[in-house]
Amino acid sequence: MFLLEPVGLGQRDNDVYLALLELRRATVAQLAEHVGGSQADVRAALAVLLGAGLVHQLGFAPAVYLLVAPDEALAALIQRRRGDLARMQVRVEELAQRLRSGPPRTGSAVELVEGEDAVIASVTRLQAHARKEVLAVDAPPYLGGQWNPNDFEITQLAGGVEYRFVYSADSLSTPLHVANMRRCVEAGEQARVLPNASMKMVIVDRHTALMPASYQNPDPAVRLLVRESALIDVLVFCFEAMWSRATPVVPGAAPDDVPERAADKPGLSVRDGELLSLLASGMKDRSIARALGVTERTVGRRVTELMAELGAQSRFQAGLLAARKGWI
Incomplete structure (x- = not known):
């Protein structure tokens, strides 16, 4: 558990803090024994904790250390950290303004971005510069071999930037990813699911984009940064085409919600429409369940009921009949 990382403290400081939290009060020797480190390392960590106002020292021979009430000490440290970050943000904006006011760049409309750090920096920088909207297709492969949450999006949504995401079936393969998608939707993201979406972007x-250098053999650590050009228009066209075919994710729809019935489609709920669209697109029950935020068993049961209502002999036929009836 690395509790103190967000407030700028290191792993050693964190270990000593948690040890003291468990021991209540202790000497340097007792802490060194508890964390399995040297007394010199413990003293260095205690000096940092004392400077941060997280620890009290009692006496000198030997000194005994105890924690300041965490709800008071950490709250003050968090507030101080927020102030530092706010000042840093002002400085960053000043530097960015200086860059924008400088001589115009004459570089290529397409720039190769290589390396995980460079890609992460590019994604962050793109979002930070967004003023109106961010359009994205979420599909693997991911940096480091696994998906990571985009917490910066929540901040941008709160600031009025519109986010539209198309999620592939593979991108919703873990409960954690689905939970984050739901969190972003609740924060204002417009999300849709398209099972075979693979054009990650x-x-x-509508003037800058980041995309894989190859869609045939995508390497997450190699991207193309595209600036305002005809290629941006093509990418926007591709995104809008996928968006029009994708199924919307409804915010706030919990597994036990009573679905709203569509007046012109007796017996069909809004959630049924989502389910049938995903079914017709070829998604499996497990992927549909994750996308809709329900259990796989619930999906299987409702698919069986809808097939009976439609008179369908197969899941694929159910999708076709639903489309023919205008249900999806």
Whole structure:
């Protein structure tokens, strides 16, 4: 557990803090024994904790250390950290303004971005520069071999930037990813699911984009940064085409919600429409369940009921009949 990392403290400081939290009060020797480190390392960590106002020292021979009430000490440290970050943000904006006011760049419309750090920096920078909208297709492969949450999106949504995401079936393969998608939707993201979406991309304000260098053999650590050009228009067109075919994710729809019935489609709920669209697109029950936020058993049971209502002999036929009836 690395509790103190967000407030700028290191692993050693964190270990000593948690040890003291468990021991209540202790000497340097007792802490060194508890954490399995040297007394010199413990003293260095205690000096940092004392400076941060997280620890009290009692006496000198030997000194005994105890924690300041965490709800008071950490709250003050968090507030101080927020102030530092706010000042840093102002400085960053000043530097960015200086860059924008400088001589115009004459570089290529397409730039190769290589390396995980460079890709992460590019994604962050693109979002930070967004003023109106971010369009994205979420599909593997991911940096480091696994998906990571985009917490910066929540901040941008709160600031009025519109986010539209198309999620592939593979991108919703873990409960954690689905939970984050739901969290973003609740924060204002417009999300849709398209099972076979594979054209991974991020487009900001329709003038800058980041995309894989190859869609045939995508390497997550190699991207193309595309600036305002005809290629941006093509990418926006591709995104809108996928968006029009994708199924919307409804915010706030919990597994036990009573679905709203569509007045012109007796017996069909809004959630049924989502389910049938995903079914017709070829998604499996497990992927549909994750996308809709329900259990796989619930999906299987409702598919069986809808097949009976439609008079369908197969899941694929159910999708076709639903489309023919205008249900999806």
